[in-house]
Amino acid sequence: MEKSILNEKIITEETTVPAKSKLSILNCIDLSSSNIHKSVSSLKQACLDSGFFYVVNHGISQEFMEEVFAQSKRFFDLPLEEKMKVLRNEKHRGYTPILDELLDPEKQINGDYKEGYYIGVEVPEGEVGSEKPFYGPNVWPSKDLLPGWRETMEKYHSEALVSKEVARIIALALDLDGDFFDKPEMLGEPIATLRLLHYEGARHISGSVSDTEKGIYGAGAHTDYGLITLLATDDVWGLQICKDKDANPQIWEAVAPQKGAFIVNLGDMLERWSNGIFRSTLHRVLGNGxxxxxxxxxxxxxxxxxxxCLPSCKSENNPPKFPPIQCSTYLTQRYKDTHTDLSAYQKQMI
Structure with a gap:
């Protein structure tokens, strides 16, 4: 029987899994471990197998995580008219309504049945860099409406940069120096984006129960765009991954939510850097009501x-599979492809 030990908890195939889903058994990386060789080996295996893994002992307390989730719920509990006052802007900061994002247009009849909130690197208007895409001032709810909300989210945005520790292990797994991704042009000045997400229950909207036959999804199948993603979840199932995105038919496996752990997955840029050795993994969210x-x-x-393509990931027999591309160019196009044009909201508000 397959099993994986996570924070002394054994996950087995007998774990309760949503109907018609297979449980994906993921490796677990302990950031407090002194055995770096074991961490590198485990992470490399995870990257080659599924592109998803758990990270534990990351240094962010469970108490603080619960506060972040509580503050997130406070925002999403607001009336829609209040949330629309902080609608996302052209820098992708602020609120994204239900159906705003369409991740899998070939299979979805509408956009994703989720709402979200983007928070990026805070660069005050007029300061160097504020004119760049994905940089600039954030959009914040009124302090009178949600006191302490901004402070909580800014603290989390800063603390989540523990993700750089994961990037160092990834560098070692690719036979690079551990500080390879720490360079100023890489993660020295990253585009680090926090996104709060809420999938509504059945008492709110009919689309909260996904139906793959009818093209209704909480979040359509997609790969993430950057280097890595750290995901914290509550205890409600929904996330699924497809290890081989080129398979036909695609095989989907459920990922178990784990208290105190981040679920980490690889993004498109890492696939490009590694020449497809480490692949960004297709994933989706199915709502269950x-x-x-x-x-x-x-x-x-x-x-x-x-x-x-990294020099260590190419050879005469394995030439680069992707052309070089600038990070902001790639991100701008991907966001444009998947989000509703803001002019559509402006017309609704007239």
């Missing part, structure tokens, strides 16, 4: 970073 909250932290390199 229960309310579900999650918090994603997208770790992407600096705007000017040129993402191209």
């Amino acid at each position: 229960q309310e579900r909250y999650s918090i994603a932290y997208f770790v992407e390199p600096s705007h000017e970073c040129l993402v191209e």
